Amino acid sequence: MGQVKQILIVDDETAIREMIAVALEMAGFECIEADNALTAHALIIDAKPDMVLLDWMMPKMSGIELARRLRSDALTADIPIIMLTARDDEDHKIHGLEAGIDDYITKPFSPRELVARLKSVLRRVTPKGIDQVVEVEGLRLDPVSHRASSQGTALDLGPTEYRLLQFFMSHQDRAYSRTQLLDMVWGGNVYVEERTVDVHIRRLRKALGDRHQYLIQTVRGTGYRFSTQTQ
Amino acid sequence: MGQVKQILIVDDETAIREMIAVALEMAGFECIEADNALTAHALIIDAKPDMVLLDWMMPKMSGIELARRLRSDALTADIPIIMLTARDDEDHKIHGLEAGIDDYITKPFSPRELVARLKSVLRRVTPKGIDQVVEVEGLRLDPVSHRASSQGTALDLGPTEYRLLQFFMSHQDRAYSRTQLLDMVWGGNVYVEERTVDVHIRRLRKALGDRHQYLIQTVRGTGYRFSTQTQ
DNA sequence: CTTCCCTGTAACATATTTGTCATATTATTG
């Protein structure tokens, strides 16, 4: 299982910080807080959080300015940043993207949405070592022992299904076409019918059982996707 | 950051061209000029400017005619166009084929105004990375995971509606004719009734729900447009 | 050589999407 992730919340309004902190802690994250960009900067260098939630508008140094600084320092350049913006002003977004923001959320937002986005960014950014155990909602895949299990019980997967699952679990929230899957999972130089993918998807789904089927999602007209979020 | 943008000024009056060129160069743009639509067309294909400032009334080929040609060629379809119209052409603005024109400026205009409008158009047209998440007023489309959501809840879109929405969200504030939409969203070589577009617009609107319907706007006599601004 | 497990395909079953039409609605024009 992944470490507990530490999230730094930067916002000048205490009420908002608390609200976010509660939501995140309920979702199993650890939170630290800062009420201005300068404090935040010091804290980041000190505590190296796994992610920074950053309010756009703040006294002294703006969120965007802090983001730039973090990006320009190699020590902090890899820490993902999610921006909290009051209104979704086009300009802000453009500048935000330039400054290397990973995502932004427009206030007001629901705790559910916040947590979902946060997880999504973390998943995207956290580099999975090729031999790293991946676990998602009780579904666990261990590349070293070459085993997959659901709620602790081993799953019975064929070799292809195993590779498919491994690929999916290390490339979540991303839609792949059948052709892409054939390239990535089967290998570039095999000639196999596209529809064959469907069959293996079916076998994988069956093996995952009701508990985890939903993770393998059909993207109609496109292909398939692995995601914890509802379609 | 951004490259220096190159603007093509098309007007038969040298004095006006010069005036505009000076204003734009002071604002940090690079200018090229043409005194008639034919020369302009060649120049556009050759130099691929980032934007075309086009006089409505010109000898030989009119501005509107040139605009039409640019729009119908995939190579030039994305180059933004700002029309320069004399006051008494005002009607044209309303009646005329406004599909594909990004903005109008009525002569006489102040350099300040021109530059402001131009920047505004460039800002919204500037190609967002093809895989970039687009979000507008809580409506969000993520090309990577191939998902659209409204206020955090997933939207149920058919493939065509998805493509339509993606096209609109990356080409905002610009009216498209049904034919253009068929070309851009359906693909150039399909024969489909123009009216079919209406039906898919309808489906898209329905899927967007009350919260976001207003973004898909009918431009009577012309086609449709995606914009946050009220009609 | 046999047995057993995997695979890829084909065939059939379902589910969704799509393009059109006919019919309302709504805007425009005189």
Next chain:
DNA sequence: CAATAATATGACAAATATGTTACAGGGAAG
């Protein structure tokens, strides 16, 4: 306000895409 043109909408059948199952052949293990 009536006449007319342009859109909106709902329904449907045809076309597509995906789900599912069965099966034959390949290959590894014994």
